[in-house]
Amino acid sequence: MAYLIFESKEEAQARSEQAGIAKGLSYHKTGSGSRYWWGVSEEAAEENPRAYIEIKKFVWTDEESGEEQVSIPDQTLLTEEDTLVDSLPEDWVFAPDPMAVPTEDVVEEPTEDVTEDPPLAD
Numbered sequence: 001m002a003y004l005i006f007e008s009k010e011e012a013q014a015r016s017e018q019a020g021i022a023k024g025l026s027y028h029k030t031g032s033g034s035r036y037w038w039g040v041s042e043e044a045a046e047e048n049p050r051a052y053i054e055i056k057k058f059v060w061t062d063e064e065s066g067e068e069q070v071s072i073p074d075q076t077l078l079t080e081e082d083t084l085v086d087s088l089p090e091d092w093v094f095a096p097d098p099m100a101v102p103t104e105d106v107v108e109e110p111t112e113d114v115t116e117d118p119p120l121a122d
Contacts, residue, residue, distance in 0.1 A: 002057040002072070002084040005050060012040040012051035019077045037077065044095040055084060 006012040019037035026033030043049040055078075058071045072078070 002055045002086055004053040004082055007050055009042045009051040012053055016040055022077055043093050045093040
């Protein structure tokens with residue numbers, strides 16, 4: 001994958017809409033239906049969150065020549081101003097994993113020494 005990074009969600013949506021216009025999506029012809037070509041993801045930062053568009057990028061090595069090959073299906077939609085990067089910035093703020101087990105907030109309940117009654121005899 002590759003990414004287009006933007007300073008805001010609005011900038012990313014505007015760029016995705018440009019691609020939607022280029023692809024002739026229905027919203028731009030009839031006023032309803034699909035408007036954006038790419039999905040937009042926003043950073044989890046509280047102040048000034050950035051956004052990105054994920055662009056499919058396939059990389060493989062040609063068996064005969066040993067050369068690395070790259071294919072970007074949406075290459076024709078990219079402009080000279082678009083700068084693809086291979087990863088998100090190191091300081092990117094990700095949302096917490098909702099499936100992760102919290103470790104810091106786990107408080108063990110004190111266990112009481114409870115003596116159980118012996119089982120009933122027959």
